[in-house]
Each structure stands twice: as C-alpha cells, then as structure tokens.
Amino acid sequence: MNEYGDCSFCRGEVEEKRIEYDYRRRSHLLVINGVPAGVCRQCGEKYFKAQTLKRLDHVFHNVFDQHQEPDHVLEIPAVSF
Numbered sequence: 001m002n003e004y005g006d007c008s009f010c011r012g013e014v015e016e017k018r019i020e021y022d023y024r025r026r027s028h029l030l031v032i033n034g035v036p037a038g039v040c041r042q043c044g045e046k047y048f049k050a051q052t053l054k055r056l057d058h059v060f061h062n063v064f065d066q067h068q069e070p071d072h073v074l075e076i077p078a079v080s081f
Ligand SMILES: [Zn+2]
Pocket: 007, 008, 009, 010, 011, 012, 040, 041, 042, 043, 044, 045
C-alpha cells in the first residue's frame, strides 16, 4: 500500500515509477522525461499526484508561453492512416 492506493480499475498494486509523459495541448506536444507516476502492476493504468500535474502544467507553460529553452527538440514523423 502506498499513497496512490490500489488500482481503481483492477484493484492491482500500484507502484511509483518515473515515466515519459507526452503532454499534448493546444496543438503543442511536449515530451517530459522522469515524471513520477503510480503505475498499476497488472493493467498499467497510470495515476498522478495533484502536485505532479501542477508541475506538468508549469513546465508546459514555461516552454510554450515563456519560451524557455527545452533540453532538446525531437523530430516526430506523422502520417495519415
Ligand atoms: Zn490496474
């Protein structure tokens, strides 16, 4: 048992990991590495603390509104289905 509790979908055990998070909003995409998240061991559902979500918003705002320099820029291929 930890601060994330058990998975609300499958009741599986949730463990904290650092994940890569794709933050997509307002036609922008920001990849954020090392985000702490609770990940269900059984179904993989992810849970975030309120303070983590706030921090993600803050980072997104810094890069796209305050023009803070990102660590690096990825080139992402896109195709039509
Ligand atoms: Zn689960």
